[in-house]
Amino acid sequence: MRRRESIQEALDRSLVERRDFLRFCGGLMVAAPFGLPLTSGKSVEAIAAAIGAAKRPSVIWLHFQDCTGCSETLLRTSQPDLEKLLFDVISLDYHETLMAASGHQAEQALRDAMQHNRGEYVCVVEGSIPTKDRGQYMKLAGRPAMEVLADVAENAAAVIAIGSCASWGGVPSSGPNPTGAVGADALLSNKPIINIPGCPPNPYTFLAVVLQYATAGTLPALDALKRPLFAFDRLIHDHCPRRAHFDAGRFARQFGDDGHRKGWCL
Numbered sequence: 001m002r003r004r005e006s007i008q009e010a011l012d013r014s015l016v017e018r019r020d021f022l023r024f025c026g027g028l029m030v031a032a033p034f035g036l037p038l039t040s041g042k043s044v045e046a047i048a049a050a051i052g053a054a055k056r057p058s059v060i061w062l063h064f065q066d067c068t069g070c071s072e073t074l075l076r077t078s079q080p081d082l083e084k085l086l087f088d089v090i091s092l093d094y095h096e097t098l099m100a101a102s103g104h105q106a107e108q109a110l111r112d113a114m115q116h117n118r119g120e121y122v123c124v125v126e127g128s129i130p131t132k133d134r135g136q137y138m139k140l141a142g143r144p145a146m147e148v149l150a151d152v153a154e155n156a157a158a159v160i161a162i163g164s165c166a167s168w169g170g171v172p173s174s175g176p177n178p179t180g181a182v183g184a185d186a187l188l189s190n191k192p193i194i195n196i197p198g199c200p201p202n203p204y205t206f207l208a209v210v211l212q213y214a215t216a217g218t219l220p221a222l223d224a225l226k227r228p229l230f231a232f233d234r235l236i237h238d239h240c241p242r243r244a245h246f247d248a249g250r251f252a253r254q255f256g257d258d259g260h261r262k263g264w265c266l
Contacts (some may be wrong), residue, residue, distance in 0.1 A: 004056055004058070004091065005055070005056060006053055006056065007052050007088065011235065013088075016135075018080070025044055025051055025149055026044040027262045030047070030208050031047055033208050033220050051211055051214075054215040055214065056090060057090055057213060057214040058116075059092050059093065059123070060093055060094045060110065060113050060114065060152055061094060061096075061124040061126065062096075062097040062124065062125050062126065062152060063097065063126050064126065064127035064138060064149070064150065064165075064166060065128045065129070065130060065166055065179070066128075066163065066180055068126070069142060069163070070126045070144040070163040070166075071126060071261040073200035073201065078088070090210055090214075093113035094109055094110045094113050096105075108153075108198045119156075122156065122210055123152050123153050123158070123159045123160070124206075125166040125184040127170075128169045128170055128173055129146050129149055129182055129183075129184065129186075130180055130181050131180040137178075149184065152169070153184075153188050157192075158192045158193070159184055159188060159193045160206065160210070160214060161194070161196065162196050162201055162206055163196070163197065164197045164198060165183070165201060166183055166195075166223075167181040167226075168186075168195070169181050170183075171184075171185050190211065190224075193230060194226060194229075195207055195225060195226040195265040196209070196227065202231065205228060208228070208231070232255075240265075242263060242264065242266065245263065245264040250265060251264055251265050252266050
């Protein structure tokens with residue numbers, strides 16, 4: 001097994017500024033799994049030290065029945081801009097959309113990533129998996145998607161289903177569901193599975209889950225739907241800045257009307 005560099009080593013190599021890394025570590029979703037209050041710079045420094053010392057987690061990202069919107073939302077994240085941080089914080093070893101390789105070279109990259117990081121990599125699933133007629137409605141390198149998922153997930157440390165399609169079928173599974181599309185947890189029963197639903201999901205939630213695994217070797221507490229509690233234990237409605245108008249019964253009826261201009265509940 002090859003030595004994996006630490007996150008701090010990768011950041012130094014890429015000349016990422018310290019303040020950008022601290023801003024990243026101080027983000028609400030990144031900090032939440034670490035249980036550290038962000039009331040002082042010391043807490044942010046503690047998070048940065050823990051993340052920096054961790055080995056870059058190997059991530060194998062599988063695409064199935066999807067629109068690639070979950071990947072898009074990860075790449076378009078700002079505050080801080082993850083354009084450079086993404087590839088320094090995690091080791092994205094296989095991703096059909098982002099990798100330069102294709103065909104046989106891409107398949108070799110997948111096999112290499114699985115072999116060199118056996119039992120330690122994180123398998124990310126984007127999109128639902130077709131199961132009808134033995135999965136013939138989607139194949140990768142001649143193999144049904146459900147077979148590829150089983151193969152990659154077998155030696156993964158954990159599986160993250162990112163987006164509503166991977167979490168529970170999403171749009172492809174809507175009636176009459178001609179391909180028999182299902183979410184990842186409908187096919188995998190012997191691996192820890194974390195669902196991060198959303199169309200698209202919050203990319204910081206994904207990064208926080210991976211970083212907790214990389215730094216502590218643990219996964220976050222989950223709710224009954226296998227979603228991370230730190231991100232899904234409350235409703236946006238409960239903290240909405242327009243909540244007072246909701247309680248008072250003041251609603252905007254259409255965009256641009258008087259209530260909308262006054263900031264009433266939408």
